[in-house]
Amino acid sequence: MEIIKCDNLNKAYRNKRAVKDMSVLIQENKITGVIGRNGAGKTTLLKMIAGFYQKTSGQLQVFGEEPFNNLNVSANMIFIDDNMSFPKALTLSEILESAATFYPLWDQRLAKGLFDYFSLDANQYHDELSKGMKSTFNMIIGIAARCRLTIFDEPTTGMDAAVRKDFYRALLKDYIEHPRTILLSSHLLQEIEDILEDVLLIKAGQKLLHLPVVAIKELAIGLRGNEQVVQEIIQDIEVYHKESFGVNSIYVVIENRLTEAKIQAARDSGVEITAISTNDICVYLTSKHKGGIDDVFNRA
Amino acid sequence: MSLIELNLFQLTQKQYYYKLKAYTGMFFTMMIVQVSALLLSFGGVSGMSTSSNNMIISTDVYSGEAVIILTLIWAFVTGVQLTANVIRDIDFAFVSNRISSQLSTIGFMLTLAMVASIAATLMSVLLRVIMYLYTGSSVAADSNFLITPVELLISLIAIFLYITLLMSIGYWFGMLSQKSVFLKVLLPTMFFGLLFLEVRNDSGVSIIGDTFHFFVDERSLLVFSIKVIVSVIVLLGSAILLTNRLEVRK
Numbered sequence: 001m002e003i004i005k006c007d008n009l010n011k012a013y014r015n016k017r018a019v020k021d022m023s024v025l026i027q028e029n030k031i032t033g034v035i036g037r038n039g040a041g042k043t044t045l046l047k048m049i050a051g052f053y054q055k056t057s058g059q060l061q062v063f064g065e066e067p068f069n070n071l072n073v074s075a076n077m078i079f080i081d082d083n084m085s086f087p088k089a090l091t092l093s094e095i096l097e098s099a100a101t102f103y104p105l106w107d108q109r110l111a112k113g114l115f116d117y118f119s120l121d122a123n124q125y126h127d128e129l130s131k132g133m134k135s136t137f138n139m140i141i142g143i144a145a146r147c148r149l150t151i152f153d154e155p156t157t158g159m160d161a162a163v164r165k166d167f168y169r170a171l172l173k174d175y176i177e178h179p180r181t182i183l184l185s186s187h188l189l190q191e192i193e194d195i196l197e198d199v200l201l202i203k204a205g206q207k208l209l210h211l212p213v214v215a216i217k218e219l220a221i222g223l224r225g226n227e228q229v230v231q232e233i234i235q236d237i238e239v240y241h242k243e244s245f246g247v248n249s250i251y252v253v254i255e256n257r258l259t260e261a262k263i264q265a266a267r268d269s270g271v272e273i274t275a276i277s278t279n280d281i282c283v284y285l286t287s288k289h290k291g292g293i294d295d296v297f298n299r300a
Numbered sequence: 301m302s303l304i305e306l307n308l309f310q311l312t313q314k315q316y317y318y319k320l321k322a323y324t325g326m327f328f329t330m331m332i333v334q335v336s337a338l339l340l341s342f343g344g345v346s347g348m349s350t351s352s353n354n355m356i357i358s359t360d361v362y363s364g365e366a367v368i369i370l371t372l373i374w375a376f377v378t379g380v381q382l383t384a385n386v387i388r389d390i391d392f393a394f395v396s397n398r399i400s401s402q403l404s405t406i407g408f409m410l411t412l413a414m415v416a417s418i419a420a421t422l423m424s425v426l427l428r429v430i431m432y433l434y435t436g437s438s439v440a441a442d443s444n445f446l447i448t449p450v451e452l453l454i455s456l457i458a459i460f461l462y463i464t465l466l467m468s469i470g471y472w473f474g475m476l477s478q479k480s481v482f483l484k485v486l487l488p489t490m491f492f493g494l495l496f497l498e499v500r501n502d503s504g505v506s507i508i509g510d511t512f513h514f515f516v517d518e519r520s521l522l523v524f525s526i527k528v529i530v531s532v533i534v535l536l537g538s539a540i541l542l543t544n545r546l547e548v549r550k
Binding site for chain 1: 317
């Protein structure tokens with residue numbers, strides 16, 4: 001069953017189209033990573049799904065209903081980011097108690113357990129927390145609320161590496177026990193790759209691809225070798241990334257379309273063929289310049 | 301997993317209790333305002349003394365007016381404050397929609413108005429007791445010194461209605477400012493502009509003056525109540541309707 005259905009969804013701000021003709025289906029009980037560069041439109045898309053922002057045009061349905069300002073969607077959804085506002089006068093434990101009153105499936109034992117594990121102080125105020133601690137606290141709310149649709153928008157901002165790892169592990173463990181639909185946005189695929197099933201890659205407001213994580217690895221391959229030889233092989237194949245180094249040597253990442261015979265021929269002529277990590281593929285695909293940052297320096 | 305169903309009333313109730321807990325500070329602000337007003341009242345609002353031959357008669361007038369006036373200013377400011385973005389976003393951290401968020405805020409506002417009006421009424425009694433202890437029994441001769449329970453109740457109702465009215469005006473201003481930056485500038489400008497215009501006698505404009513007299517000159521409590529209740533419903537209702545489609549957590 002589809003939990004989220006977008007069809008030609010658009011969102012325009014005063015002079016910028018943040019989301020362009022997005023058509024996506026998100027199936028129930030899947031963990032989907034929403035990946036894109038800064039300003040790609042991840043947050044705008046997620047906030048439209050959460051019902052905070054109004055769409056400009058197109059279709060958007062969450063649990064079969066238009067999400068904007070919708071009570072049913074809100075009751076079954078939680079949106080976690082690092083900008084969450086909580087009352088200044090309430091301590092962290094009081095906030096957790098209040099959260100429990102809003103979510104019938106709230107697991108107070110789990111919340112308390114995570115709270116103690118990350119050594120948060122029950123009598124502290126949310127305002128006084130450091131950036132990473134705030135994210136940790138918000139994340140606890142997001143997991144313990146057990147909402148049927150759980151959205152994390154860049155949840156790990158400010159967290160240190162150890163906490164990030166624990167967070168993803170906690171999320172995965174609770175997900176296995178209590179499956180739900182989870183959207184996780186990040187600009188870094190690397191660290192969430194292991195817990196994701198699907199990836200929705202966004203570039204400049206548009207959907208670039210929506211595939212299972214395992215399928216992304218198959219999208220591209222890398223070639224390294226003599227410039228002329230490589231150029232010949234990659235004729236009329238899309239190049240995602242190009243880097244030159246040394247004398248006459250080049251490294252390219254291309255669409256994975258070479259036939260077995262061609263690959264063998266390339267190997268024979270001394271070109272090294274490499275697999276590309278999922279993260280790198282996403283980085284190359286969302287890059288604006290084929291040569292990356294090197295382009296800026298090579299202009300002269 | 302089936303969908304959780306929640307009706308508007310249940311949610312509004314939950315948010316109301318959350319707000320009572322979260323914004324207890326607003327009750328304290330009110331107490332501070334009223335106590336400071338009470339302290340100001342000790343000086344007396346006006347004094348007069350006459351002497352003839354060997355006799356000096358001095359009259360000091362003490363009144364609870366300062367408490368009421370400051371409470372009304374507080375009420376307006378509180379009404380505006382309750383429309384702050386952060387208060388709205390706190391609602392939207394958990395389950396909420398615009399209407400439940402606003403209804404629970406209005407419920408909280410009315411609770412504040414209730415407590416503030418009871419406190420303000422009691423303050424004027426307290427002022428009398430303190431003045432009695434301070435100046436001795438001479439004040440008791442004054443006709444306004446003793447208040448009957450019915451008078452106390454009438455003044456309680458009137459103060460509650462005034463506070464609610466001022467809070468609703470503040471809330472309306474705040475909500476409309478949220479709707480657009482243009483209104484945020486336009487509304488205060490129009491208010492003060494009209495005020496200046498009206499002060500000049502020859503201008504013939506008297507919108508704010510007329511509105512003021514519409515409420516203040518009313519002698520019947522029933523008619524006054526109806527006027528205030530209708531105005532409050534119009535103000536709050538229009539605020540809810542006009543801002544129901546605004547985006548949140550920007």
